[in-house]
Amino acid sequence: MDIVVHEADPDVAVLECSGRLNMVSAPTFRETVARVVDNGRSHVVVELSGVEFMDSSGLGALVGCLKTARQSGGDLRIAAPSDQVEMVLKLSNMDKILRTYPDGDAAVTDWG
Amino acid sequence: MSAAVGGHSLDLSCPPDDVTAVHTFLEHVWGTEPSVSAEDRMALELALVELASNVIEHGATGTGVSCTLRLDVGADAVEANLVDDGVPVPVDPSAARLPDALAESGRGLALVQMVVDDLQYERVGDHNRWTVRRGRH
Numbered sequence: 001m002d003i004v005v006h007e008a009d010p011d012v013a014v015l016e017c018s019g020r021l022n023m024v025s026a027p028t029f030r031e032t033v034a035r036v037v038d039n040g041r042s043h044v045v046v047e048l049s050g051v052e053f054m055d056s057s058g059l060g061a062l063v064g065c066l067k068t069a070r071q072s073g074g075d076l077r078i079a080a081p082s083d084q085v086e087m088v089l090k091l092s093n094m095d096k097i098l099r100t101y102p103d104g105d106a107a108v109t110d111w112g
Numbered sequence: 113m114s115a116a117v118g119g120h121s122l123d124l125s126c127p128p129d130d131v132t133a134v135h136t137f138l139e140h141v142w143g144t145e146p147s148v149s150a151e152d153r154m155a156l157e158l159a160l161v162e163l164a165s166n167v168i169e170h171g172a173t174g175t176g177v178s179c180t181l182r183l184d185v186g187a188d189a190v191e192a193n194l195v196d197d198g199v200p201v202p203v204d205p206s207a208a209r210l211p212d213a214l215a216e217s218g219r220g221l222a223l224v225q226m227v228v229d230d231l232q233y234e235r236v237g238d239h240n241r242w243t244v245r246r247g248r249h
Contacts, residue, residue: 020132020135022131022135022161022165023130023131023165023168023169024130024131024132053135053157053158053161055158055161055162055165055220055223056162056165056217056218056219056220056223057165057217057220059219060215060216060217060219061216063213063214063215063216064216066214067214083154084154084158087154087158088158088223091223091226091227092210092219092222092223093210093213094213096213097213097214
């Protein structure tokens, strides 16, 4: 998968992801979020419109990154999930845990 | 080697192969089976990548693991099986349940259960055999 990090605000980052979030890419995804949070951006938006496939390894990585962000006083939100990602979020009931926004801009608006 | 109409197969040797090969294989299968609906493709890709991930993560011996994925696209259902030479699986896949919301693993087989009509696991000789069946929608 490809991850482009947009440093939106001093404590906000939007990660524009594309490709597959599975057991192959999950370690890189976790490392990328950990680095962003370490560098002071603990409010993380994961933009998923370009992610055509996510599985339980990807979900596990999102949960791990949610914890990483919260431990640093921030949070993690997801934006623009594709149909496949939405299916996996709903089946796993994770749509209740990971707040989902229509796009990256909407996800960052109430983080001042 | 099966010559059944609608039959497809993939051999994997991990490492160096990983689940990318399963995604690529399925793209090819869907290309030759255009009648399989988008919903069925999504469900089967999730189920088969989850099963292959489990085999690679938990089945590997010191030298890795080899497996064969076979997929049969029938008029009413798609059936697939994954046979690997890994260690025996100490779980009952039919008892798979979603873990706590903040767990970082353990959802794979529960998700597979949700997107197929039937999931079976058997130990056959020194191989594991996973079988899934999904009625076509």
